[in-house]
Amino acid sequence: MSTVANPATLAYKVADMKLADWGRKEISIAEAEMPGLMSIRKKYATEKPLKGVRVTGSLHMTIQTAVLIETLKDLGADVRWASCNIFSTQDHAAAAIAATGTPVYAWKGETLEEYWWCTYQAISFPHGKGPELVVDDGGDVTLLIHKGVELEQGSDWVNTPSGSHEEKVIKDLLKEVHAENPRRWSDLAKEWRGVSEETTTGVHRLYKMQQEGKLLVPAINVNDSVTKSKFDNLYGCRESLSDGIKRATDVMVAGKVAVVCGYGDVGKGSAHSLRGFGARVVVTEIDPINALQAAMEGFEVTTVEDTLGRGDIYVTTTGNVDIITLDHMKKMKDQAIVCNIGHFDNEIQVEPLNTAKGVKKTEIKPQVDMYTFPDGHSIFLLAEGRLVNLG
Amino acid sequence: MSNSFSNQTLAQLDLWKNKDVYKVGVYTLPKKLDEEVARLHLDKIGVKLTKLTPKQAEYLGVPVEGPYKPDHYRY
Numbered sequence: 216m217s218t219v220a221n222p223a224t225l226a227y228k229v230a231d232m233k234l235a236d237w238g239r240k241e242i243s244i245a246e247a248e249m250p251g252l253m254s255i256r257k258k259y260a261t262e263k264p265l266k267g268v269r270v271t272g273s274l275h276m277t278i279q280t281a282v283l284i285e286t287l288k289d290l291g292a293d294v295r296w297a298s299c300n301i302f303s304t305q306d307h308a309a310a311a312i313a314a315t316g317t318p319v320y321a322w323k324g325e326t327l328e329e330y331w332w333c334t335y336q337a338i339s340f341p342h343g344k345g346p347e348l349v350v351d352d353g354g355d356v357t358l359l360i361h362k363g364v365e366l367e368q369g370s371d372w373v374n375t376p377s378g379s380h381e382e383k384v385i386k387d388l389l390k391e392v393h394a395e396n397p398r399r400w401s402d403l404a405k406e407w408r409g410v411s412e413e414t415t416t417g418v419h420r421l422y423k424m425q426q427e428g429k430l431l432v433p434a435i436n437v438n439d440s441v442t443k444s445k446f447d448n449l450y451g452c453r454e455s456l457s458d459g460i461k462r463a464t465d466v467m468v469a470g471k472v473a474v475v476c477g478y479g480d481v482g483k484g485s486a487h488s489l490r491g492f493g494a495r496v497v498v499t500e501i502d503p504i505n506a507l508q509a510a511m512e513g514f515e516v517t518t519v520e521d522t523l524g525r526g527d528i529y530v531t532t533t534g535n536v537d538i539i540t541l542d543h544m545k546k547m548k549d550q551a552i553v554c555n556i557g558h559f560d561n562e563i564q565v566e567p568l569n570t571a572k573g574v575k576k577t578e579i580k581p582q583v584d585m586y587t588f589p590d591g592h593s594i595f596l597l598a599e600g601r602l603v604n605l606g
Numbered sequence: 607m608s609n610s611f612s613n614q615t616l617a618q619l620d621l622w623k624n625k626d627v628y629k630v631g632v633y634t635l636p637k638k639l640d641e642e643v644a645r646l647h648l649d650k651i652g653v654k655l656t657k658l659t660p661k662q663a664e665y666l667g668v669p670v671e672g673p674y675k676p677d678h679y680r681y
Contacts, residue, residue: 251612251646264619283611287618348618408625411617413610421632433628435617440635441681442609442643451607 225336227313230306230322238311241278242285249279252286259290266291269406271337271346273356274413275303275605276321281312287350288317297337299352301325302582302598303605324581327384334359335388338403345403349410353558354417357410361424361431363389363400379566404431411435415444415479416534416558444480452484455604456530456556457492463583463597463606464552466528469493474526476519477533477557478505485532485556486514497522524548530603531555531562541567549592553600560600568596582606612643637673 246253270287274280276298287294296312298304298321305323312319320333334355338345349356366373366389373390377383392399409432412418418438424430438444457468473494475486486496486509498514499522500506506516519529519539523546531538534557541564544553555562568574573589587593598606616639621628648655663670675681 249608249611250650251608251643252615254646255612255615259619265622268622270618279607279611283614286611286615290615290619292618348621350614350618409621409628411614411621413614418632425630425632430630430632433621433625433630434632435621436632436634437610437613437617440609440613440640440643441637442640443613445681447607447610 229309234307235310235314238307263291272350274352352413448480459604471527482532554597554603565600
């Protein structure tokens with residue numbers, strides 16, 4: 216695929232436009248479920264405070280996100296959109312949005328190359344322009360623009376060894392853009408006025424950039440609005456975690472030993488989600504306050520190592536790396552299910568698992584893979600270690 | 607996700623409206639807007655909110671219309 220040639224000439228790219236009518240019907244239902252957005256639309260119906268403002272969104276292209284997109288458009292914004300996860304797009308939602316003439320680049324099951332191509336399309340407004348505002352989820356647009364500007368200012372990051380395949384894809388894209396237009400990112404950053412960030416992970420990146428003096432624009436941390444983190448992180452995951460596991464595996468959760476790594480807002484929602492179905496939930500924590508909270512809720516709190524051989528379901532919720540290691544997976548009970556509901560897939564050592572000697576991978580269905588170890592035991596990895604509730 | 611996306615939209619409005627005021631940095635939305643997002647969802651799920659009397663508001667030292675909690679309050 217040509218990655219960067221003639222950006223902004225392709226009106227949209229989605230899986231199947233025939234899904235648009237179905238998407239539209241579900242968007243109508245979602246509107247009734249999203250009174251906050253609908254009230255904002257009504258309030259600003261005449262004023263159009265974002266009239267003509269170029270907004271790039273990088274956020275799971277779902278039915279609910281469609282309601283967000285159409286709210287921003289209602290406020291007057293000129294919107295372009297991509298998903299922030301290769302598996303999270305609902306193709307009927309993307310088709311419905313494309314059908315309204317909004318440039319959207321998203322489909323379920325993108326390769327990493329396609330994912331970053333989509334992100335770049337969402338940034339690339341006509342006439343060489345970029346976004347004035349960004350709606351980010353996980354910080355990928357923010358990362359790309361910052362790395363692009365740093366490259367143009369002489370950073371050598373793109374030529375350093377990559378820690379993952381995804382990192383290499385980002386570097387290749389930056390190099391390609393740079394070769395075509397060595398001022399692309401600086402020009403684009405000049406008119407960029409701000410970003411609002413959805414997730415704990417993205418916010419963490421923003422504060423880090425601020426500390427290092429690298430942040431280019433004002434950023435609003437949406438995640439730490441009480442009505443966000445104490446609601447969607449907690450109650451959203453309480454509903455969607457078990458739903459994701461059951462859709463993927465049809466497994467009976469009741470009676471299983473479920474290990475939830477991390478007891479922040481997402482971990483709390485996850486632990487209660489599994490308990491609600493009758494799982495015996497074990498929590499792992501590094502923070503004594505969160506650990507005590509979990510214990511006071513009646514959860515057993517111990518280490519991952521301590522659960523190996525008895526844990527049936529493992530869920531990572533931490534926002535940290537290497538929570539479930541290859542070594543852990545080697546020692547897990549036969550038929551254990553491993554999944555992640557934190558933003559990035561590096562909570563589970565997926566790449567080491569894929570390249571481990573003697574480990575056989577069998578695809579059961581898309582996003583459900585069985586890995587069989589030399590000793591004969593198998594585990595199931597859901598959504599390739601990416602967000603299980605959006606896969 | 608209605609909560610999240612209402613916050614996203616209010617953040618976009620705020621960034622644009624105050625684009626000449628904001629300095630580079632990371633900010634959170636003011637508590638008043640946070641309360642507003644919650645308020646927008648109450649009708650839909652049939653919540654009937656109690657209103658502070660002026661005497662109660664004065665007793666607590668908060669405005670009748672909010673915001674009700676100090677920034678360090680953790681819910």
